[in-house]
Amino acid sequence: MSTPLTCDAELDASGLNCPLPLLKAKMALNGLASGAVLKIIATDAGSQRDLRTFAKLAGxxxxxETAEAGTYTYWLRKA
Structure with a gap:
């Protein structure tokens, strides 16, 4: 399977429950430059709602995003 987008950093939050994938994503983004892309892999279905809302509120x-066999993958560009 080919990755649709390139990323500058990758976060594997598999096996973590809400709100840990979101908190770890926030921490990872803090270490990236503006415009950098973070790829996030999660297994918590709640991460869909959390990451969509977080992206909107934080700019x-x-x-x-993809959802396949219980694995959710996101590509988030830092504001």
Whole structure:
């Protein structure tokens, strides 16, 4: 399977329950430059709602997301 987008950093939050994927994503974004893309992999279905809302409120761009066999993958561009 090809990755639709390139990323500057990757966060594997598999196995973590809400709100840990979101908190770890926030921490990872803090270490990235503006415009950098963070790829986030999560297994918590709640991460869909959390990351969409977080991106909107914080001004980040949710470039792409996939949901496949209980694994959710997001590409988030830092504002």
């Amino acid at each position: 980040h761009s949710l470039l792409h």
